[in-house]
Amino acid sequence: MDIIIDANIIRRDLKLNDKNFEILTDYLNKTNSNLIYPSIVIQEVKGLYKRALKERVEQFTTVNRKLKSTLVTTEIAELPVINIEIESENYIEFIHNKLGTTSDNIIEYKNEFLPELVSRAIDRKKPLDNKGQQFRDGLLWLSLLDYAINTEEKRVAFISDNPTDFAEKGENKLCVELLEETNEKGIEIVYFRTLDDFAKQHASVIEFITKEWISENIDNEIIESLFEETLDNLDDDLILEGIELDHNESKTGYLNRSDYLSSNLLDFYVYEKTDGTILLNAEWEFETEFEVEIERVIERDSSRYEHRYTIDPITGEPEMDMVFIPDYSIDQEFDYKHDTPLFRGKFVIRIENKKVTDYDLKAWDWG
Numbered sequence: 001m002d003i004i005i006d007a008n009i010i011r012r013d014l015k016l017n018d019k020n021f022e023i024l025t026d027y028l029n030k031t032n033s034n035l036i037y038p039s040i041v042i043q044e045v046k047g048l049y050k051r052a053l054k055e056r057v058e059q060f061t062t063v064n065r066k067l068k069s070t071l072v073t074t075e076i077a078e079l080p081v082i083n084i085e086i087e088s089e090n091y092i093e094f095i096h097n098k099l100g101t102t103s104d105n106i107i108e109y110k111n112e113f114l115p116e117l118v119s120r121a122i123d124r125k126k127p128l129d130n131k132g133q134q135f136r137d138g139l140l141w142l143s144l145l146d147y148a149i150n151t152e153e154k155r156v157a158f159i160s161d162n163p164t165d166f167a168e169k170g171e172n173k174l175c176v177e178l179l180e181e182t183n184e185k186g187i188e189i190v191y192f193r194t195l196d197d198f199a200k201q202h203a204s205v206i207e208f209i210t211k212e213w214i215s216e217n218i219d220n221e222i223i224e225s226l227f228e229e230t231l232d233n234l235d236d237d238l239i240l241e242g243i244e245l246d247h248n249e250s251k252t253g254y255l256n257r258s259d260y261l262s263s264n265l266l267d268f269y270v271y272e273k274t275d276g277t278i279l280l281n282a283e284w285e286f287e288t289e290f291e292v293e294i295e296r297v298i299e300r301d302s303s304r305y306e307h308r309y310t311i312d313p314i315t316g317e318p319e320m321d322m323v324f325i326p327d328y329s330i331d332q333e334f335d336y337k338h339d340t341p342l343f344r345g346k347f348v349i350r351i352e353n354k355k356v357t358d359y360d361l362k363a364w365d366w367g
Contacts, residue, residue, distance in 0.1 A: 001153060001190070002034045003027075004144055006160035007044040009195060014049060014091075016098045018362055019279055019348040020195035025100055026273045027202055035101050036156075038143040039108045040136060042092060050088040057082055113142045126177045127165040137165045141178070148187040155188040159198055172197055196346070196363075199281060203269040206278060208354065214265060214282065217356060218349065224263050226361040227286055227345045231257060243292050243339055252334070254293035262287045266344070278351040285367055286343040291336050302327040342367025 003024065010016070028035055061079060068076050096102055117138050120128045127137040148156045160166055168175045174182070174191045182189050192198040236255045243251060268282035308323045344365050350358035 001031065001155055001157050002036055002147075002151060003157040003159065003198075004036045004038065004147065005041070006140065006158075006162060007041045007048060008161040009159050010045050010095065011048050012161070014052065016095070018195060019350070019360055020199045020281075020362075021099065022273070023199040023202070023271045023279060024195060026271075027198075028100070030274055035099055035105055036147060037101070037106045038140055038147075039106055040139050040143065042106055044136070045095070046088050046092060049091045050084060053082075053084055053087055057084065107143060107147055109139055109143050110146065113139060113146075116142060126175060134165055137162070141166075144189060145182070145185060145187070148182075148189060149185060154186060155190070157190045157192060157198065159192045159195060161193055163193055167191060167193065196281065199271055199279075200269050202271065203281075204272040204278075206270045206272060209268075209270050209278070209280065209351075211265065211268075214268065214280070218282075219356070219359075220263060222359050223284060223345075223347065224261055224286070226347070226359060227263070227284070227343070227364070228261065230345070230361065230364050231288060231343075239290050239339065239341070240292060242341060243294075243337055245294065245337075246296075248297045248299070249294045250297075252293045252295055256291045258289040258291060260287075260289045260340075276352070280349040280351055281346065282349065283344055283346050286345060287340055287367075288343070290339045290341070292339065294335055294337055296333050296335055298331045298333060300329045300331065302329070 012018075013021075024035070027033070064076065064079055096105075117128075117135060119125075120138050121135070127141050128134045144156065144158055148154060158166075163169075166174060166178065172191065172193055173179070174189060178189075192201065236253075239255060240251055240253070245251070264285045266283045266285050268280060271279045271281070273279065303324065303326045305322045306325050308321045310319050310321065311317070312319055344367050345361055346363045348360045348362055349356055350360075
């Protein structure tokens with residue numbers, strides 16, 4: 001089954017370091033299948049890379065200039081000349097070399113797609129939205145249909161992290177409208193949202209890799225150490241936003257993570273490559289503790305009524321009145337609140353000859 005990937009899959013990892021790309025290319029070799037890029041995807045990837053490179057070059061230039069203006073003894077070498085146009089062209093070659101493809105794997109869109117795109121825009125037909133937009137997604141979808149129709153198998157895989165326009169809400173499959181269209185044309189487009197979803201679907205059964213084997217052979221200290229690096233680089237505001245405060249409390253901005261870190265294996269699957277290498281995809285749950293300083297405003301009301309005795313100047317008789325004595329005060333105190341958020345980390349672990357040779361934390365999210 002040939003595979004077509006969307007630009008957003010490459011955008012998430014411009015250097016293609018995700019080990020699930022290994023699984024993708026190994027699957028293609030195992031099954032003698034092809035990786036296909038619609039022309040619109042290549043154009044978009046090139047544009048994404050060009051913009052990202054331009055932005056980072058500008059950031060690097062700014063930092064370099066500020067550093068030069070600060071140093072008094074150390075000389076900074078001149079920045080290399082980076083030709084963004086050439087780098088962008090070379091990036092497409094980098095993709096081909098990394099994924100084992102050539103320009104022959106690029107399919108051009110056809111001129112006859114235009115009337116169909118116009119019709120879909122008018123009819124608000126998926127993947128164009130109810131405003132008739134998503135022209136790019138419409139062009140991609142028509143390229144998918146055309147390619148599937150002209151393959152002998154009449155079946156292709158499509159990997160795109162764009163569930164809004166292509167998938168059924170909350171599910172990892174094509175939306176009903178697009179599924180009906182493929183059925184009418186006698187083809188099948190198997191949708192995957194991520195490379196991880198694709199890898200999981202094509203997982204291998206390796207008898208010796210069990211939860212017990214993982215517990216005994218995977219170094220939990222390395223797993224936790226890799227995740228701690230992520231925690232160390234976490235934006236403090238993400239943690240501070242999760243702290244619940246009473247009406248009279250505010251955060252000072254001080255945040256400290258304790259030494260407490262607990263981990264628990266949630267799920268795993270394995271993929272065996274043609275060379276015998278095993279890639280273990282595993283997900284761990286982590287719990288850690290943060291200490292957040294807060295400022296608390298305490299309002300005290302000690303107001304009271306007091307008896308006041310006076311002498312009537314006319315009669316000379318004593319009189320008693322009730323007098324209100326206001327007594328308000330505002331105090332401030334500092335305190336700490338503790339939060340123990342849950343996180344999830346996805347790892348790819350390389351196993352060769354039943355021995356672990358590499359650990360890679362590829363993604364994390366809130367638990």
